[in-house]
Amino acid sequence: MEFDPALSFSDNLARFQAAAEGIDADCARILFDNLGLLTRDGDATRTRQAVQEFNQAVLAALDSVPEAPAA
Incomplete structure (x- = not known):
């Protein structure tokens, strides 16, 4: 995804989130x-x-995510 300089920061952030x-x-x-x-x-x-x-906060949240089974 590329940020669009014509859009606002909020709009680009919403696009990035999606x-x-x-x-x-x-x-x-x-x-x-x-x-x-x-x-x-x-x-x-x-x-x-x-x-x-x-x-x-991010590390704590990631630690609480169960690990995916090995492929």
């Missing part, structure tokens, strides 16, 4: 359920903290 859900719905849900953690205004320290919180 494409991600088509590839792996569980991973897309984990990503978009936690994406709001990255939305922080402020200094670099708060931004770094937001990224750490996002990473921790």
Whole structure:
């Protein structure tokens, strides 16, 4: 999926979400359920903290996903 510069960020994000859900719905849900953690205004320290919180939340969610059987 290519981002369309003529569309808004929100529209491109919605298109990306739809494409991600088509590839792996569980991973897309984990990503978009936690994406709001990255939305922080402020200094670099708060931004770094937001990224750490996002990473921790995504890792915790991924750890709870059952492993697929080996092919």
